Amino acid sequence: MYQQVSGRRLWVCPGAGFLYSENRIAGDTSASAHRPMGAGKRVAMDRIELVRHAVEQHLNDINDLLAMRLLFAPDNVVVPIEKELLDLYTYPERLETSHRDEWKSIAIKALHRNGFTDPSQTDQESVAAYLGFLRAEAIPHCLTDHNALFQNLQEILAIARAENTIAFPDPRRRGLMRLIWPDHR
Structure with a gap:
């Protein structure tokens, strides 16, 4: 399973609790082919x-x-x-x-x-x-x-x-509401 961490896609190994880089070892497409990121992550x-x-x-x-x-x-x-x-x-x-x-x-x-x-x-x-x-x-x-x-x-x-506050939407908002829901008043 991939997860975003610090702007990078990382592989999360749920059972072990480790994170792996999205960079795979060349030629291998299995989950175990990911390079470990270390315990710090x-x-x-x-x-x-x-x-x-x-x-x-x-x-x-x-x-x-x-x-x-x-x-x-x-x-x-x-x-x-x-x-x-x-x-x-x-x-x-x-x-x-x-x-x-x-x-x-x-x-x-x-x-x-x-x-x-x-x-x-x-x-x-x-x-x-x-x-x-x-x-x-x-x-x-x-x-x-x-x-x-x-x-x-x-x-x-x-x-x-x-x-006792009633919201009165401004004209642009009312116009948008009429576009979305023509029957809405």
């Missing part, structure tokens, strides 16, 4: 699962995810975060769908990249220590430094959760 897979679990357990709050988005902004940002938040006033449903997933992905990458810096600690200890640093220092500083953005986020959350 299996540890990387365990780290990924550890980080995903840590983000789900400790950084799942939308304020924490926005802070992680601000602290570890992607390299090639198409839309500035200020514009993204302003768009959420019009499309608040994006907050719980696409934005949460994007920000969670950023948090996972950042925690994986920065959470394993102390070789004297186990992976769990390293992640716990880095999460402690994030929760005690980095995220609170981010909340203070970007107070206006977090206030906007709280307003958007209040609007999205209000029982």
Whole structure:
């Protein structure tokens, strides 16, 4: 079975828990003809699962995810975060769908990249220590430094959760809905 890991296709041998390169030994097409990648790659897979679990357990709050988005902004940002938040006033449903997933992905990458810096600690200890640093220092500083953005986020959350809020889609959205469902009004 092939699996994508760090942008490379790798052969996963489920019974043994080893990863093999997609480069086969010349002339042999069997699974055993793959070159072993070593035990270090299996540890990387365990780290990924550890980080995903840590983000789900400790950084799942939308304020924490926005802070992680601000602290570890992607390299090639198409839309500035200020514009993204302003768009959420019009499309608040994006907050719980696409934005949460994007920000969670950023948090996972950042925690994986920065959470394993102390070789004297186990992976769990390293992640716990880095999460402690994030929760005690980095995220609170981010909340203070970007107070206006977090206030906007709280307003958007209040609007999205209000029982008396009715979404009025803009004309382009209504036009698209009429194309998709002609009987829809």
